[in-house]
Amino acid sequence: MTFKYTLNNLLVLIVVLLLQIFVFxxxxxxxxxxxxxxxxxxxxxxxxxxxxWVMLAAFFTGLILDFFTNSGGLHAASLTAxxxxxxxxxxxLEPQANYGxxxxxxxVKFGLQWTVIYFSILILVHHxxxxxxEESSVRHFGEVLLKTGISGILSFILMIALNAFIFRx
Amino acid sequence: MRNLFLFIKQFYPLFLFLFxxxxxxxxxxxxxxxxHTTFVNSSHKVTGVxxxxxxNITEYFELKQVNEVLExxxxxxxxxxxxxxxxxxxxxxxxxxKVVYEFWPANVINHTTQKKYNYFTLDKGKKDGMVEGMxxxxxxxxxxxxxxxxxxxxxxxxxxxxxxxxxxxxKKSGAIGLMRWTGNDVLTHxxxxxxxxxxxxxxxxxxxxxxxxxxxxxxxxGIVTKSELREGSNFYDIEVRLTSNILSLEKVYVVNHHDKxxxxxxxxxxx
Numbered sequence: 001m002t003f004k005y006t007l008n009n010l011l012v013l014i015v016v017l018l019l020q021i022f023v024f025x026x027x028x029x030x031x032x033x034x035x036x037x038x039x040x041x042x043x044x045x046x047x048x049x050x051x052x053w054v055m056l057a058a059f060f061t062g063l064i065l066d067f068f069t070n071s072g073g074l075h076a077a078s079l080t081a082x083x084x085x086x087x088x089x090x091x092x093l094e095p096q097a098n099y100g101x102x103x104x105x106x107x108v109k110f111g112l113q114w115t116v117i118y119f120s121i122l123i124l125v126h127h128x129x130x131x132x133x134e135e136s137s138v139r140h141f142g143e144v145l146l147k148t149g150i151s152g153i154l155s156f157i158l159m160i161a162l163n164a165f166i167f168r169x
Numbered sequence: 170m171r172n173l174f175l176f177i178k179q180f181y182p183l184f185l186f187l188f189x190x191x192x193x194x195x196x197x198x199x200x201x202x203x204x205h206t207t208f209v210n211s212s213h214k215v216t217g218v219x220x221x222x223x224x225n226i227t228e229y230f231e232l233k234q235v236n237e238v239l240e241x242x243x244x245x246x247x248x249x250x251x252x253x254x255x256x257x258x259x260x261x262x263x264x265x266x267k268v269v270y271e272f273w274p275a276n277v278i279n280h281t282t283q284k285k286y287n288y289f290t291l292d293k294g295k296k297d298g299m300v301e302g303m304x305x306x307x308x309x310x311x312x313x314x315x316x317x318x319x320x321x322x323x324x325x326x327x328x329x330x331x332x333x334x335x336x337x338x339x340k341k342s343g344a345i346g347l348m349r350w351t352g353n354d355v356l357t358h359x360x361x362x363x364x365x366x367x368x369x370x371x372x373x374x375x376x377x378x379x380x381x382x383x384x385x386x387x388x389x390x391g392i393v394t395k396s397e398l399r400e401g402s403n404f405y406d407i408e409v410r411l412t413s414n415i416l417s418l419e420k421v422y423v424v425n426h427h428d429k430x431x432x433x434x435x436x437x438x439x440x
Binding site: 052056076081 | 196
């Protein structure tokens with residue numbers, strides 16, 4: 001079971017990264033919308049996974065993207081920040097019945113409301129961090145917020161769709 | 170001591186988070202330096218192969234357009250040759266002169282335009298004689314310069330990069346200025362340091378100055394779209410639109426300066 005499980009995870013990782021690098025990295029909506037779906041890889045890690053594992057996974061997933069986009073450590077930094085925020089969000093959102101051992105975030109396990117809150121908070125954290133560090137100044141703060149909002153909405157729709165139709169379990 | 174361990178155990182995610190962020194920011198600051206000497210770049214074998222595969226497929230969609238551009242360039246070169254020929258026959262040009270610049274064709278296999286620091290990847294590397302600091306142009310104007318070279322691929326800093334600084338010349342008057350990009354508008358570059366004696370008007374052409382070994386003198390850079398003389402200032406505020414096809418790069422030329430190493434070490438340009 002564990003082998004099949006690992007293989008599934010690996011497959012999700014590869015598919016999401018390929019989609020990101022070859023499809024969504026080429027999308028540009030009026031210079032404000034840059035959909036990023038790769039945080040999905042970290043969002044879908046089971047809730048009980050240890051924190052160090054999630055953060056290291058985030059760091060290296062980000063680094064793979066940095067290699068492809070010549071962005072130094074931009075993706076790694078923002079995805080690690082999201083992984084850290086994930087620990088807090090998961091604690092705050094814990095349902096009354098507590099989490100099960102292999103519970104994986106998503107619509108199937110936790111329902112639409114939980115998933116929407118969880119996805120939207122963490123996507124906003126990731127996108128805000130990403131665009132702020134990319135701009136690396138607060139001079140164009142309005143633009144950073146606008147990019148975060150518009151790209152965030154695009155990424156959110158894409159990730160919810162991927163979660164609902166493709167990576168169900 | 171036990172308390173310390175408990176403290177670390179309780180807060181280790183925070184420490185790990187800070188540690189990873191520090192590494193990431195070191196990598197980011199390395200990549201933003203002008204010479205971009207970081208390990209994390211797409212000139213590596215794996216990324217290069219991926220982008221080459223992608224380019225092999227997408228190339229076909231732009232074939233027609235690329236052909237038209239090359240055809241136009243051929244025609245222009247033919248005209249130039251015939252003109253030089255007549256000049257040479259009449260003995261006005263010294264054709265024995267040494268060749269200083271050479272142009273090598275290359276394919277752009279990946280490039281970005283929507284970020285603040287944009288780069289492109291070429292399918293030529295060390296084995297083709299590429300070195301860092303070579304200029305890259307397309308048939309219409311300058312494109313950028315090579316910053317990282319691996320065996321088979323190389324990465325260049327695009328003109329659409331906040332770190333790009335280019336010495337340019339106002340074609341009509343010969344006044345020298347410095348061109349940069351702020352990262353917001355792909356159609357607007359800014360030129361500074363051109364004095365008010367130059368009389369720059371909209372529609373004028375900016376060309377390379379030839380003061381660096383990146384580009385030969387007189388390669389087209391951009392067309393002036395706005396030219397203002399602020400009150401009390403001796404310098405123009407100029408906006409320029411690039412002439413090169415920077416938004417959809419396909420075929421480019423790498424500029425090889427024969428005495429590059431000698432000149433660079435003589436002028437002591439820090440690499």
